[in-house]
Amino acid sequence: MAKVKGDIIVDIERCKGCEVCIDACPTHTIAMSEDVNGKGYHYMQNVHDACTGCTNCAIVCPDGVITVYRVKI
């Protein structure tokens, strides 16, 4: 069905752990980490392989820490 496959790179050290991106993801691909970054924030990470590269998480991230990739398959 899916004709695209996506992935994201999160700049973990700049993530402030606000969680605004989590609900924005339609495929529930992302979640907050158990670990914390250098500033003490839990950071967002990819937990499933369901990313479609829709860019939703990246455009709502106030700190602009997400880069999104997409390929046609």
Next chain:
Amino acid sequence: MAETLTKQDIIKDENIVYKKTGLMTDKVLSYCPGCGHGTTHRLVMEVIDELGAQANTIGIAPVGCSVLAYEFMDIDMQEAAHGRAPALATAIKRLMPDKLVFTYQGDGDLAAIGTGETIHAANRGENITIIFVNNGIYGMTGGQMAPTTLPGMKSSTSPYGRDIKTMGYPLKITELIARLPGTYFVTRQAVHTPANVRKAKKAIRKAFDLQKQNKGLTFVEIVSNCNSGWKMTPVKANQWMVDNMFPFYPLGDIKVDGELVK
């Protein structure tokens, strides 16, 4: 075929569909986690980037949490005294009419100490764009009540909630300035969901396009959160904004092509 696709096949420069615009500097934003200021900054810079106007735009930073906007926006910027951004923008635009000129202001800046500058710049029909981030509070100084604070809303100077009898009514300054003949496009948007971000960006793009056509003052309000001032988590603050701010400050266009639509 899908099975053979590895992470390395996807994570390649040619497959990038979204990355932070180069018009945002690499400095870590001074905003609290989840604050709408960051998203709003980025949308303005994405629009300037798409217009190819990095070298041709002058922004005016306010006093408030976004006082350091000039550290984050990689364009020419000028800092204004509290509330005076529209006056400064007026001077800059009149001296350099070929530049795109915008102010970026909070509600304390624009609708309290700067009310006079805002209204007169709008009424004169200055050919500038105003980006107005309304979080209903003075964020930077510790969450004091602003003219935009909702009835009943708690702040550090209205700890029992804003009492209309003694503290007056919230000021819908965006509706007010839409009624002035000098304004051409007035809209209210938000940046808490992907759909809202896309709409807000279109509105900001439209405002700058109209400025290029010398149509008069264009005004984009972003209803935003102040999770520190409101004392909520970012996600809860966004929900509180939807439940409480949007009924009082409804989203959508207020004036289009010089005509009131609401």
